Amino acid sequence: MSDIDYLNDPLLQTAEERPKAARASIVELAGEALSRINAFVEQTGDKPVSTSGKSVRERMLANELAGLRASRSELADLESADIHGLVFDTPRSQNALDDPLLSGADEIFQVRDSLKPKAQPDYVADRQPCHDFDRFRPAFDMVRQSVEQGSRTPQPFHQEKVELGEFFILKGQLVHVADVRDEHRRNDKPDARLRVIFDNETESNLLMSSLVRRLYEDKDARRIGLTNAGPLFDGAHTGFVYVLRSRSERPEVRGLLKVGTTASAVEDRVARAETQAAFLFAPVEIIETYKLIGYSAKEAERQLHAVLRPYHVALRVTGPDGRTYGATEWFRTDTHTIAQAVKRCFTRT
Template sequence: MPETIDYLNDELLLTSDEKPRAPQTPLLDRAVEVIKRINAFIDETGAEPVSEPGRGVRERMLANELAGLRASKADLDGLASYDTRALIFGRTSGADPLDDPLISDDLDIFEVRGELKPMARPDFVADRRPCPDFERFESLFIRVRKTVEGGKRTPQPFRQERVELGEFFVLKGQIVHVADVRDEHRRNGKLDARLRVIFDNGTESNLLMSSLVRRLYEDKDARRIGTAGAGPLFEGAQTGFVYVLRSRSNKPEVQGLLKVGTTSGTVEDRVARAETQSTFLFAPVEVLVTYELKGYSAKEAEQRIHRALRTYHTALKVIGPDGRSFSAVEWFKATPELVEEAINVALS
């Protein structure tokens, strides 16, 4: 078979002022799209976007994305030809990769805010890491950003005591999506939960709801984009999964029951650490079947399915390892065939 020639990158065919082009990758494609929007902003305003109190939502989001490009420039060699203003490769990034808005604090490390009080310790510490299935959420971020920039959706100041599954927020100029809510419990006397939070820079975190709420209140420019009127955001896009599972607990009251729920992430992630979560009865589980979600947010689909299964619902009380009592929902006394029928009816 004759050798295929890449006429775009063959160095023998390039003129003296041309350079070989780097192969496009999904990451590079996203970076190119971001720098084009930043350049358009500079064309309009004559200045780089800045993320600081008092600036507009669009500007703060662009400033955050610019900081992300500067911090990741070592992995974006192919972006240099698009950096016509030397915004990224013409200077040293001042961004501190450890400057995470979710863990930052203005206090000196030796400064104590009032009297020290005993606090509940988290079962594990939230971290920021690359989101392995970000392609599933990327289109949602793009659509949310376009509706905000086009004036179709107006972000509102944050005035909530908790956040809900599926909501979008602007925090420190970055769009944040609550993709999953799990392990609801009480912490320091208040309802709390473990979240799966996706950020528009392709990372995610498993922080507590109380931590996210606190950071949203601390940022005076934080905004709630919410989910109201979000219908078209989910049309045709894979938005998550419905799962049906059985507990491996040996308690008699659990026998014959199935748990039916939804998740915006992977089912494997959702049931990981099941033995540490009250919603899974602090026991391992067996996943019987999963269904792909399209056209519905995970939260909306769950509400519809649970309404269809209401007559089979069974309320459970479970005692945690620390002796506390929890209510466990989403459990139903039904067969897998009956559950499948209810899912088809609810989502038809």
């Protein structure tokens, strides 16, 4: 007689009768993802980033990191394993406008080469503390007061672009467009790099197209128009005029100076010069800076460029993506001429 127990032999059990493998908990899965991210940081010395040009592995790890940050309230048991402070030491940003999963970068796997290539961001914008929020605080207070008093009525958002000085309500937060930089066309539509200030004293340098998309996605978003920013900042420090020299080795750049304005620190403005067409995709050297008092940075730039128009030189530069870009703020002149132009345009600098 056979020794096989036909009633209890696991090979003869039906699917319903076989013991089910224990499923890993959410915390265990998150712990495995955090271990992979920690290993990447130890190997490369930097956190994973999900942008064009990065490896598939790094972009997948960046997306896992974004998921861990979004779910950190449920993963308190993993805080001790976050040895690089990438998840729990990062400021919370529940209303973040530039989560890597929503940044508009291409899919990780590109399988249809015949499609028209999409414009890629030069980098993914992040929220960070606004260190000069005190100079924007009066404008925020004024807008809140005018809305409460009924003198200014928030309107539904129906725009293709935003303007310098405008205020919006996004996800319950008051948002101010403090600066508009590097205007260009993206996917055949006007776009620009913005400096956006939030009423929780943070800021972001996201693209105009990103802000417009978030405003359309939020059904409760509202516009509080205020394009004339001058009176809000009368007598206040509103930015800088900067004079730069490119470190590019291109012969046509020799002897040229770049003149522009910024509402933030000049060092912050040029920190990513090698990734931006406006700086010819090359590092730059800061030659001179002038502090603006009471002038909108954008309007100040228009006035200054109009005075310097006789010295203007239009440049074309090819970016890392193979596309050609225009660079419009370069002038063949000297620092003395620029100083006289600044003095002519602005009585308070």
